Every structure is written in structure tokens, then in C-alpha cells.
Amino acid sequence: MAGYRPARSGVLETMADFVERRRREVANLGRDPEAAAHKVYGDVVRGGHDLVLRTQDDVRRFGANLISEREKPQTRSPPATPQVRAASVNGRPPLRPSPPRAKGDWKRNPIVKGAVGGAAGRVGQVAGVARGGAHTLEGLAQGADFLRRLSDPMDMLFSAPGQSANAQLWGAVSRGVDHGADYVRQAVADPSTVGRDVKKWTHQKRVELDPSAGPVAPTVREEAWRRLNIGMNQGEAAFDVGSLAVGGPLAKGMSGVGRISNVGNVAKYTAQGFSPEVAAHLAKPYPSKAMGSHYAPRDYKLPKLLGGGPLPKRYSDSAFNVLAPKGISRGDMYELHYKVDPRFHAARLPTGLELRSWHGGRLGLEEYGHLGRLWHGAPEPLKARVGGMGAAAGGAIQDSEAEDAVW
Amino acid sequence: VVKLPADVKLLVDFPDDTEEDGGDIVVFPGRNIAEALGEGFASRGYKVDNPEHAGEHGWELDVHLNKRRFWIQVTRIDEDDCLLQTDNKTWRIGLDEQATQSFLQDLKAILESDARFSQLEWLSGNWRLS
Numbered sequence: 291m292a293g294y295r296p297a298r299s300g301v302l303e304t305m306a307d308f309v310e311r312r313r314r315e316v317a318n319l320g321r322d323p324e325a326a327a328h329k330v331y332g333d334v335v336r337g338g339h340d341l342v343l344r345t346q347d348d349v350r351r352f353g354a355n356l357i358s359e360r361e362k363p364q365t366r367s368p369p370a371t372p373q374v375r376a377a378s379v380n381g382r383p384p385l386r387p388s389p390p391r392a393k394g395d396w397k398r399n400p401i402v403k404g405a406v407g408g409a410a411g412r413v414g415q416v417a418g419v420a421r422g423g424a425h426t427l428e429g430l431a432q433g434a435d436f437l438r439r440l441s442d443p444m445d446m447l448f449s450a451p452g453q454s455a456n457a458q459l460w461g462a463v464s465r466g467v468d469h470g471a472d473y474v475r476q477a478v479a480d481p482s483t484v485g486r487d488v489k490k491w492t493h494q495k496r497v498e499l500d501p502s503a504g505p506v507a508p509t510v511r512e513e514a515w516r517r518l519n520i521g522m523n524q525g526e527a528a529f530d531v532g533s534l535a536v537g538g539p540l541a542k543g544m545s546g547v548g549r550i551s552n553v554g555n556v557a558k559y560t561a562q563g564f565s566p567e568v569a570a571h572l573a574k575p576y577p578s579k580a581m582g583s584h585y586a587p588r589d590y591k592l593p594k595l596l597g598g599g600p601l602p603k604r605y606s607d608s609a610f611n612v613l614a615p616k617g618i619s620r621g622d623m624y625e626l627h628y629k630v631d632p633r634f635h636a637a638r639l640p641t642g643l644e645l646r647s648w649h650g651g652r653l654g655l656e657e658y659g660h661l662g663r664l665w666h667g668a669p670e671p672l673k674a675r676v677g678g679m680g681a682a683a684g685g686a687i688q689d690s691e692a693e694d695a696v697w
Numbered sequence: 698v699v700k701l702p703a704d705v706k707l708l709v710d711f712p713d714d715t716e717e718d719g720g721d722i723v724v725f726p727g728r729n730i731a732e733a734l735g736e737g738f739a740s741r742g743y744k745v746d747n748p749e750h751a752g753e754h755g756w757e758l759d760v761h762l763n764k765r766r767f768w769i770q771v772t773r774i775d776e777d778d779c780l781l782q783t784d785n786k787t788w789r790i791g792l793d794e795q796a797t798q799s800f801l802q803d804l805k806a807i808l809e810s811d812a813r814f815s816q817l818e819w820l821s822g823n824w825r826l827s
Contacts, residue, residue, distance in 0.1 A: 306786070307788075307789075310788065571720075580753075581751070588749075589759070589786065591766065624753070627753065633770060634754060635774075635826045636772060636780070637753040638725055638726060638773065638774070639722075640715075640717050640721065641715070641717065646775035647774050647775050649826065650825075651825045651827045657825070
């Protein structure tokens, strides 16, 4: 599907240019908080020394000793060291916990480590959501427009009844057709369920996602990095769980939902002026091996800086990119294709029929406008998946803003 | 030089290379036309990719010149009528009008120099076939 839309500068840009620009914006959304976090924590922990505290108990014990020492007015002796000795790592002897020094001790203080680590985790969660979005949009680049519509109040005003992004999303949720629909509704209504479900993941995922599942890093700096990475894993996981929660079940269930099949409805096509033979051909099911209409065009090629070449076939020819609804007739598929793809005008018909081609213009069909092409040209699984992305992003941002995030 | 639009409707005199199986079209026509266009562009210094089948759209051909990629879609509507749609698919900032026009002038020259193509009707604006 090709088309032109005004860029922010007002200059017309191609769909491919638009996709590239949105991809860059999303990618920067992930990098900027990450870069900001690195700078903040670099400033905070610069000059710290190694301290071996391998478990949370070590940290608590060491912190308790620090506090108790501070509370003794005349005491100048160094605080107690942790009771647990760390084993050597990679053949290198473990570093003994060094006593805090008068200047810069707070930079190695386990309490500071905990606070810095927690803050780093929250920054990481937001960055992770953006990273998840960037990863998903690598494959679903053109779906970004749907996210924009979801957040655009004018979309509801200017869209036909039931056609706004919000209406379509909620319509999709309310039409959920399997047991996943309940979860979908719950996830959209209460996004914190996404965070809670992350906790139910496997042990391996827990190590990646739960700070308490792995050892505390020896230094504040390393702990900040560890928690930042875990936070980003959490954010991306929330994104994925949320988008799968909404997109997964509906992606399976939505194909063909809400579409009246005209397979076998020869009368519809004879009423359009086709002969009975041609009408019978058009009333047959659209072949499963046929190419359908590609949302991201087949001729789309990545820029060289992204490796060049076409989109991966597993995405390009997937249900997320190919519009060919199940149960649709040939005639209806041609009509749909004509309306959503300005590059499709006519389809050749087999020999033996007196008509050599199906011709959308001769039927007086009207093609959709730009937004209509974006929406109606999108395969149902893509619509459902993009709806999930919006729900997950909203949920993760709410959680990251809460002081006691549900992680 | 008259500015050329990106799409052209024309008559073609090529064998119908549609492939069918049991009353279904499995390969849509236009490969031979795409190959003829590719030969024309190759003779003008373009690097030409192999034509690719594009289902109901027909066939697609990419030709390259000066780090630019130009896309041509060949849709054979019936025995004689054919539609060529083109686009400058180069990743770029802003318009690349000069290179696009140069490519279209080359296309025009190729079509006009081959007797198998005739009655060129360049389609401008928001056209639809009627």
C-alpha cells in the first residue's frame, strides 16, 4: 500500500518515509531515558570502591551496622564487615568489604545502593516500555499511526461513528471470542494486572525481572546498572505481555469476525452486472495461496543503515501484514483490495470467462482516504496487536509513576 | 522538457504469459513485459533486478541508477491493455524530482523505441482507471 501524507514540516512524505520517521522517534524514546539515567548514576557513583556484599542479608546487616555505629556518639571504630565471605569469581579473589572512609562513604553505602537501585529500576521500566515498543515496531512499523490515533482526541471527532481508533479498540475488546477476552478486558481496565502477571513468569524470567532473585552487585555503580537493566527488562516484558494479552487472543479470534461472507452469494455479483459465470467465479472463496493485500508493501526495502533489503518474509507474509480475511469471496477481496490499495486497479480473470479482468473503476467503487486505508487496510491481527501495545504502554507508565510499583 | 507523471497506460503486443491451474490463475501475466523493460533499462546503464511476481498486481521490477531505486509495477489488464506504475523508492530526505524525471524520461524512451508498446497515455493527478 502506498500513499502520501504531510510530514510535520508540511512537506508530503511517502508512507515509507513516514514509517522511517516514526521508527526513529520511537527508537529515540528508548535511548533518551537510558542516556539520562546513565548520566545521573555516573555522577552519583563516580569514585566508589568495590565492596563485596553478595546477598540482601549482607546488605541489610552491613547497613544495620553502619546505622548503629552512627548512633554511637563517641565511637570512631569502623563498622562491622559482612559475615558472609564471597567466593572467588572467575578465578579472581573476592574483594573484602573495605571500611567506609570519611569522604564518599555514602557512595558505597548499601542504603544508598538500595535507593539508587530502586530509582534506576523505575527509570529502566519506562525505558523498557519504549524499548519494547521499538522492538515491536520494527516489525509493525506502520501500526504506529494507530497509536497516534489512540492518543489523538481529534480522531474521535473526525472519524465516522465506530471508526475512531478508540472505538475500534474497545469494539475489538468487547468482541473477544475466546477465554482470553476476559483477561483482555481485565488488562485494559486494570493495567496493573500486566505487572502482576510478569511475576508469574518462569524462574529464569524471574532472575531477569526480579531484583531480589539475584545477588546485589558489589558497588553502588554496578547495582545501579543491574537495577536499570532489570527495570528495562520489566518494562519490555510488560509491553510484550500487554500486547500479547490483547493482541494474542484477538489475533486468533478476530480473523473474519464482523465480516459477512459473500462466498456463494452469486446474486451479489450478478447485481453488479457480471454474467452468471463470472459472478460464480467471484463468489468462490478467495484462494488461501493467493497473495492478498500487503499492509507494509512487498517492495518496501529497509535503508542501508538498517541493513538494507526487504522486510523479513516471516513478517511480510504473516497474518499481521497480509490482508486476506478468512471466508472472504474473491469478489469481496478484490473490492477490499481496490479500496485500500491505490496501486491495485484490476485483477486478471482466468481464461474461459468472457470477461478478461475484474475492474474496480468500472464498478464505481470509491477508494478509502488515507486514514481509511490505514485502518481498513490493516489485517485484523495487526489491529488487535496494536491495540494491545497501547494498553500495555499505558499500564507500564502508570506503574512506573507509582511509588510502590507492582513488580 | 515536459514533466512526466509516474504512471502510464498503454497497449502492449506481448504473448499472454498467464499460468493457470484448474481454473485459477497461479501466475499473473506481465513477466515478459517486465523483462523487456529491464533489458531497456540495462542498455541505459541501470542495474536491473529480476522481476518479482506480485499476485493480482502483476509483476514488479526494481532498477537502480546512481544509488537510487526505481520501482515499476506491470499490470496486464487484458489482452492489449497494460498499466505501468512507477515510484522512486530511494530512501531520501525531501523530493528527488530531478532523478525521478530522468528515470521517467528513460522509461518513455524505452517504450517509444519498442514497437511492442504503443498508445502511451500518461496518467496524472489522482487518476483511477474507468
